[in-house]
Amino acid sequence: MQAQFKIEYASAARELAIDIDTLVVAGWAGRDLAAIEHHIEELAAIGVPRPSSVPLYYRIGHNQLTQADTVQVVGPHSSGEIETFIFAAEGQLYVSIASDHTDRKLESHSVALSKQICPKPAGRSAWLYAEVEAHWDELMVRSWIEENGQRVLYQEGPLSTLRTPRELISGYLAATGLAQLPDGTGMSCGTVAAIGGIRPANVFEMELYDPRLQRSLKHSYTLQILPEVA
Incomplete structure (x- = not known):
């Protein structure tokens, strides 16, 4: 995907x-066991099985990455979650934001498939x-969602609760045998807990804020729900 x-x-x-x-x-990219366990229990509440190890690296079809303002999903059971998005280009690392949009109904059957089936909206900055x-x-x-016509804070937290990109990249490279993250590789780096529990919403807005340099990366997208037919 370009x-x-x-x-x-x-x-x-x-x-x-x-x-x-x-x-x-x-x-499962939390930095401490308590944070990881909280997210595992959060997902277990909607029927998602515990992971076999932490962290895990899910490969997603690159065609699922999108920077569109509107994305299409099948059925009303999916939801977004903000993640930092690290990508390699020109021999350097860059950071943006992305939503690990996931089909929560399918997630109880297979986490990998629930992630693969949904588009992954990413920012443009x-x-x-x-x-x-x-x-x-x-x-x-x-992140914020639209709920009953209101803009509602859905996630908020510091990146200090998550493993650093360097640590996640190192773990990924160890499993692949590569020496460095190749140009053209993008990785989303984990998320923070949802406020009030994981739930679907048709509008998802996200922000990465840097208080030191007083700047933000922002992106939002709207869902088009396609019919779920048998």
Whole structure:
């Protein structure tokens, strides 16, 4: 999938086009066992089996990555969750945001299939990872959903609760035998708990906020629900 990003540096900006040919979702990426267990129990409440190990690296078809404002899903059972999105290009790492949109009904049968079946909406702006790596733990992720006609805070938390991109990349490379993340590889890096429990919504808005440099990456998308026929 060819993605187009506006790279926003601390003092400049430029456009970057990149072919994402490898898409990975790093699951169960909490930094401490208590946080991981909370998310496992959150998903267990809707019938999702416990993971075999943590973290896990789910390979997703790169054609599922999208930067569109509207995405189509089958049935009313899916929901989004904000994740930082690390991708390699020109020998460097960049960070954007993406939603690990997941079919929650299918998730109780297979987590891997529930992730693969849904599009993965990503933002159109990114930062050079080197500009935020030193204060990564200070960054905040937030998401909002539309519920009963109201904009409702759905997720909020610091990245200090999640494993760092370097740690997740290292774990992924160890399993693949690669020496470094190849250009064209994108990885979403885990999420924080949903406020009030996981639930579907037709509008999903997300933000990565950098309090040190006073800037944000934002993206939102709307669902079109396709009929679920037997």
